[in-house]
Amino acid sequence: MYKENNKTITAQALRRMPYYIQQLRILQSEKIETVSAPKIAERLNLNEVQVRKDFAAVSSTKGKPKAGFSISELLANMEELLGYHNSDEAIIVGAGSLAQAIISYEGFQNYGIKIVTAFDVNPQCIGTEINGIKVLTADKISDLCRRMKIHIGIITAPAHQAQVVCDQLVAGGVLAIWNFAPVHLSVPEHILVQNENLAASLAVLSKQLKQAMKKLN
Amino acid sequence: MYKENNKTITAQALRRMPYYIQQLRILQSEKIETVSAPKIAERLNLNEVQVRKDFAAVSSTKGKPKAGFSISELLANMEELLGYHNSDEAIIVGAGSLAQAIISYEGFQNYGIKIVTAFDVNPQCIGTEINGIKVLTADKISDLCRRMKIHIGIITAPAHQAQVVCDQLVAGGVLAIWNFAPVHLSVPEHILVQNENLAASLAVLSKQLKQAMKKLN
DNA sequence: TTTTTATCAGTATTATTATATCGATATTGT
DNA sequence: ACAATATCGATATAATAATACTGATAAAAA
The missing domain is CATH 1.10.10.10 (Winged helix-like DNA-binding domain superfamily/Winged helix DNA-binding domain)
Incomplete structure (x- = not known):
């Protein structure tokens, strides 16, 4: 509230x-x-x-x-x-198709968030660009966050890397994390985590559908 | 409930x-x-x-x-x-990066949903494959849904096409819609819509962050 | 065997969110 | 000018969800 x-x-x-x-x-x-x-x-x-x-x-x-x-x-x-007019910079970790979808999401900046850099571990991605946003190597996460005073981190890395990435973000001074990995992240008290768990939504949808189908029979 | x-x-x-x-x-x-x-x-x-x-x-x-x-x-x-063991077939409309992310989402089938076909309006995509799933032309949506008795539609099309797509899905007999477009969909009573609105989550995150930052000052 | 302890199930309380109701009021039409 | 009406704000009620509390009990420790 x-x-x-x-x-x-x-x-x-x-x-x-x-x-x-x-x-x-x-x-x-x-x-x-x-x-x-x-x-x-x-x-x-x-x-x-x-x-x-x-x-x-x-x-x-x-x-x-x-x-x-x-x-x-x-x-x-x-x-x-909703903070349309005071933009805050963010980085995204995990430069796969989900990251691409988020980066190219219409009206993203309207919510006061501007993605400035992407990170990945895959050497093939590094140096490339997604919608004009450079992909850097993941070891530089904390460093860059600290230098650029980034407050928001978006995690689109696979589940098994999410906690490591999260720790790096926190180490870099990030305050809010938008987590798309379907895992729970352990963070210090003061860090905000907003989970965007496809699995959870899917669970609800799947269950609702089952109910609905039962009614039809 | x-x-x-x-x-x-x-x-x-x-x-x-x-x-x-x-x-x-x-x-x-x-x-x-x-x-x-x-x-x-x-x-x-x-x-x-x-x-x-x-x-x-x-x-x-x-x-x-x-x-x-x-x-x-x-x-x-x-x-x-959660219906892990009784799979239901689904189609996805809008074959962009978000669709790709969803299709390649780990553990998707675990929730009893299997994506069988993708649709798009862009002629360039049509005929291609995403993770083994064929991309067909969007005019065939209702037709295919009806023939294959598809119950679940996933909308990853842009906002301005979402309602049209939705109507086609409903016309094809789809019962549940997972909507990633940041718009409200009008549907008949009996159709389930699960909205996955990035904008809404972003709104919450952005607001929370603003609060948190205020505290820091 | 007895005591201690972690955990459970069940019930009660509180917090949050959604909906219903009602008198007051600005606008529209007579 | 006056009546009808849609909509408002405020307050009351209901539904949903989270948390606190309590006595019972299985397992571990003394």
Whole structure:
């Protein structure tokens, strides 16, 4: 749970923000200026009250009965909240196809994160470029992080290398780690780890599907 | 929330299963036969009670005071739960680097999902292979899904194509969609959509980091 | 054999998140 | 100007998830 000008935004609400932004942008491109919570709720298949609360939690101004909220203000508030305008540099470790996908991910920089270098252990990759980002040898991780004061590390290395890489990042002074390896990472207390575990999502999907199929029979 | 032999597994517990499996496998490889909830909790930085409840929810046998749970049984139960042994076929739409990463993802089939074909609109990709999986032209999506009775579709296409692709999948009889495009998909009631939104995770990470940095100053 | 101890199962409590309800109010149409 | 209506904010309730507590018990130690 996070606070922004004495308002509280829940973790779940934060995860919904990108979807709101997407919808608001669409409306904005249609020259619409205000929108109500129920309208957005309908478009995103969410509960009306939930959307209104989320809007209230980020919006710097109040919504008006009947009219709703100002789209441009909501967008500005959400972008501010998500750190669109203050970019922080990041590095990525493991220069495989996942790294490539992440590097070329549209709207990455919008979230205040800019990938400056990639690392890999494979000598074949080293020296090459991915979307304009150089791939360096993995021994230099801590060194470069320290010199460039990098705060964010992204791990797309294979599971068996993830902990080693993680330790190097921490040694280099990295504060937040975005981990795509399907393993738990041990880190000191103060380090943030955000796990992006395909396996976990797959587990949920697979289970849900099993349920759904059972119903069909 | 899901039921398995009159036990209830929460969605959150399900997401933790892959982590448990990972740890249990490590212990098993060290020839250890039983493990207690607090031990696993410590390794994964989780609450002891949470782990015990999760174990109780999947385990076919009870844990023993002082000794804990049988590792091999827990593993068998978790694998069964996640559908390790009954594979369902899936297709992936959008044959870019993300698709490649997913296709080559280790242990994919473990979750009961096997990718049989990829699709793309780009004529350059069509006919090529990614890790042994053929890339076909996107017009054939519904047709192939229907003919092969595919139940799972994975969308790695760009945001602006996602809804079109989604509609084609639904038209082809797909029941569950794993969506990597950072947009909301409109689907009929009965279709399952699992969103894997990098933007949403990034939003959380970025916000957390901002908080953490504030503390440091 | 008795005591100690780690762990369990079950129940209670708390925290978080989602949804429902209701009176107040700005806008629209009569 | 007035009534109808969509939407708001606020408060209340419900659902879900996490954590704390307690007495019972199997295994290890004395």
